[in-house]
Amino acid sequence: xFQAILIEKDEQGYRATQQAIDxxxxxxxxxxxxxxxxxxxxxxxxxxxxxxxxxRIFPLVPGIDLAxxxxxxxxxxWQPGDQVILNGWGVGETHSGGLAERARLKGDWLVPxxxxxxxxxxxxxxxxxxxxxxxxLALERHGVTPDKGEIVVTGAAGGVGSVAVALLxxxxxxxxxxxxxxxxxxxxxxxxxxxxxxxxxxxxxxKPLAKERWAGAVDTVGSHTLANVCASxxxxxxxTACGLAGGFDLPATVMPFILRGVTLAGVDSVMAPxxxxxxxxxxxxxxxxxxxxxxxxxxxxxxxxxxxxxxLLDGQVRGRVVVKIAKAA
Ligand code: NDP
Numbered sequence: 001x002f003q004a005i006l007i008e009k010d011e012q013g014y015r016a017t018q019q020a021i022d023x024x025x026x027x028x029x030x031x032x033x034x035x036x037x038x039x040x041x042x043x044x045x046x047x048x049x050x051x052x053x054x055x056r057i058f059p060l061v062p063g064i065d066l067a068x069x070x071x072x073x074x075x076x077x078w079q080p081g082d083q084v085i086l087n088g089w090g091v092g093e094t095h096s097g098g099l100a101e102r103a104r105l106k107g108d109w110l111v112p113x114x115x116x117x118x119x120x121x122x123x124x125x126x127x128x129x130x131x132x133x134x135x136x137l138a139l140e141r142h143g144v145t146p147d148k149g150e151i152v153v154t155g156a157a158g159g160v161g162s163v164a165v166a167l168l169x170x171x172x173x174x175x176x177x178x179x180x181x182x183x184x185x186x187x188x189x190x191x192x193x194x195x196x197x198x199x200x201x202x203x204x205x206x207k208p209l210a211k212e213r214w215a216g217a218v219d220t221v222g223s224h225t226l227a228n229v230c231a232s233x234x235x236x237x238x239x240t241a242c243g244l245a246g247g248f249d250l251p252a253t254v255m256p257f258i259l260r261g262v263t264l265a266g267v268d269s270v271m272a273p274x275x276x277x278x279x280x281x282x283x284x285x286x287x288x289x290x291x292x293x294x295x296x297x298x299x300x301x302x303x304x305x306x307x308x309x310x311x312l313l314d315g316q317v318r319g320r321v322v323v324k325i326a327k328a329a
Contacts, residue, residue, distance in 0.1 A: 009058045076107075144238050159321075301324060
């Protein structure tokens with residue numbers, strides 16, 4: 001038996017509880033991993049609270065990320081003792097995930113734990129941080145270099161936002177952070193933001209075109225915020241869109257795209273190909289300051305996950321949450 005968060009849905013309703021489960025509840029897979037650490041992302045919050053239909057099979061262990069050690073494997077790439085990480089691939093949605101002492105997965109989904117990181121540091125990054133790096137890579141791919149001008153990061157005090165601010169600042173970009181929490185301005189400046197703006201100027205309906213300001217953007221919020229960011233992006237600028245913390249709608253016009261040549265670059269981490277994942281993790285090992293990572297991270301136990309999921313969705317959690325998992329029996 002081992003400890004897990006389990007989501008069930010039956011005649012008693014939708015619920016997440018911590019309980020001891022056995023291997024019979026784990027899905028099919030060719031690698032079994034002893035989980036050292038997991039994390040809480042926005043999507044985990046949605047899964048645990050049931051606020052959105054993220055979980056599509058029941059019962060299911062949530063947790064879209066994990067880091068741990070291979071216990072057994074029939075996959076040619078992995079041997080017992082290998083240290084691995086997993087992000088996405090539908091884990092924590094349609095396949096049981098990381099918020100348990102043990103997980104069974106497809107070996108093709110795993111990547112090696114980068115030598116630069118402990119399992120806890122890899123989970124401090126987690127899907128949120130790896131997605132922030134995918135946004136940075138997309139900006140680079142579209143030619144946004146630090147000399148082009150300011151980069152705006154929305155939802156900046158959240159997980160994706162915090163890592164994006166730290167990465168971009170370290171890479172020499174001038175970063176403007178947008179947050180609804182004015183009290184987090186000193187934190188965002190410590191991560192490297194040169195200016196902090198209040199989200200109230202962004203999350204309301206705006207003009208089709210506004211004064212040109214941003215050379216690039218990392219948007220984690222969607223809705224009016226994304227529309228306003230596009231409207232104020234400079235000629236030829238690039239907006240990376242990865243989130244929906246403010247809504248999944250996009251009440252925008254085509255004007256920034258057809259009059260200013262703005263590029264809207266979608267970023268998905270879940271099904272991102274392996275080569276891009278390996279590139280993102282290699283760049284995280286090189287470009288993310290471990291001191292800044294420590295600054296944005298808090299560590300909790302499995303027993304604190306369920307209440308923390310609600311707080312995360314309520315926008316009360318700053319930066320990243322690592323879930324330290326006890327050793328399996
Ligand atoms: P967090 O909860 O850590 O951060 C979200 C942040 O968004 C909050 O901290 C807050 O920032 C801001 N926010 C919350 N509610 C609102 C609102 N109503 N209006 C405006 N801003 C709001 O989540 P993550 O950083 O983990 O994820 C951010 C988003 O990115 C989520 O929508 C998530 O689903 C998405 N995501 C997408 C991925 C992909 O593959 N495309 C991968 C990972 C995440 P502040 O307090 O600074 O205002």
